[in-house]
Amino acid sequence: MEAPRPFAREWCAQSLPLTRGSLLKLRVWELWLLLLDFGLNAELPHEEDVHFINEYVNVHNELRGNVLPRGSNLRFMTWDVALSRTARAWGKKCVFEHNNHLEELNMAHPKFNGIGENIWVGPENEFTASIAIRSWYEERKKYHFENDSCSSDCSNYKQLVWDTSYKVGCAVTSCTRVGRIKYAVIFICNYAPGGSLSRRPYKPGITCARCSKYDRCTDFLCSNADRDQSVYYRFWYPRWEVPRPIVCDPLCLFIFFLRMLCFSICIIVVLIIQSRFPNILLEEEMIFAPEVTEVEPEKLQEEDREKVEEVEEEEGDNKKEEGEEENGEEEGVEEESLDLPPS
Numbered sequence: 001m002e003a004p005r006p007f008a009r010e011w012c013a014q015s016l017p018l019t020r021g022s023l024l025k026l027r028v029w030e031l032w033l034l035l036l037d038f039g040l041n042a043e044l045p046h047e048e049d050v051h052f053i054n055e056y057v058n059v060h061n062e063l064r065g066n067v068l069p070r071g072s073n074l075r076f077m078t079w080d081v082a083l084s085r086t087a088r089a090w091g092k093k094c095v096f097e098h099n100n101h102l103e104e105l106n107m108a109h110p111k112f113n114g115i116g117e118n119i120w121v122g123p124e125n126e127f128t129a130s131i132a133i134r135s136w137y138e139e140r141k142k143y144h145f146e147n148d149s150c151s152s153d154c155s156n157y158k159q160l161v162w163d164t165s166y167k168v169g170c171a172v173t174s175c176t177r178v179g180r181i182k183y184a185v186i187f188i189c190n191y192a193p194g195g196s197l198s199r200r201p202y203k204p205g206i207t208c209a210r211c212s213k214y215d216r217c218t219d220f221l222c223s224n225a226d227r228d229q230s231v232y233y234r235f236w237y238p239r240w241e242v243p244r245p246i247v248c249d250p251l252c253l254f255i256f257f258l259r260m261l262c263f264s265i266c267i268i269v270v271l272i273i274q275s276r277f278p279n280i281l282l283e284e285e286m287i288f289a290p291e292v293t294e295v296e297p298e299k300l301q302e303e304d305r306e307k308v309e310e311v312e313e314e315e316g317d318n319k320k321e322e323g324e325e326e327n328g329e330e331e332g333v334e335e336e337s338l339d340l341p342p343s
């Protein structure tokens, strides 16, 4: 086994004073972030954007194929979706540190263990994948191939040109602040298998001279159709990612369809029972019957009262008419006395 990876410090772009225009633009973006809760800048590519993937994979292969001294066993690199999802998930944290899940089983990749990682942080308007990757390559000036030593940090360079690494996945995330840099972007590339500082990153010699016997030479690098096959891990994503993306794996789909099936069966059973046993509706009537008998007498009573009142009024009117005819003044006195409040 290789010596433990002394995970390296990140390369950090100089934070430059932002112009007023870009500041305003970024403030608007911040508002947008607030509205969406989280999301990617429209200007920043998504980690599964084909142009973005082509750009960083090509830059990696270009730099790896042209190392000095010449490399004889560097592998061709291809894209890996799981590595890019891990890069995205860690980038979302907007921290200036290495991912602490890289050595954990199934946490950074479903198949590989011991993932490599390079991080670039800088102002958003200065970012392109090419600039970031080339800045890692610039660390070669601090690396002495003869005695395998670094005059200062060169871990990003060693990972970039690590011979056995053949899968790469990167992601870029915008952050309101990373360390001292405001309105920063964080660009992360993950590599499998990961590199280390324990030895020289590759064997020098004629290009492709030390490829395995099943390999071909592509752009001065060892390629292999089987090894470079792209695997789309559809349902894998880092478990520690927050917020968790909504992913419905086969089990989730199975449960969903099982529920739909049960629901449909219930409906069918109800329909069959209703058509087979139409008398089952009688039960419904029986249940509602007591309520009906309770309500009706009240109505009847009310109707009766109304009728009685009508009759009484009619009788009263008749009496009044009779009384008025006989002595109208007496009636008026009686009514006044009735209207007075009791003293």
Ligand SMILES: *[C@@H]1O[C@H](CO)[C@@H](O)[C@H](O)[C@H]1NC(C)=O
Pocket: 144, 146, 147, 149
């Ligand atoms: C390695 O070699 C370089 C120059 O060739 C030298 O500057 C450096 O001090 C050497 N480092 C070690 C650890 O010997």
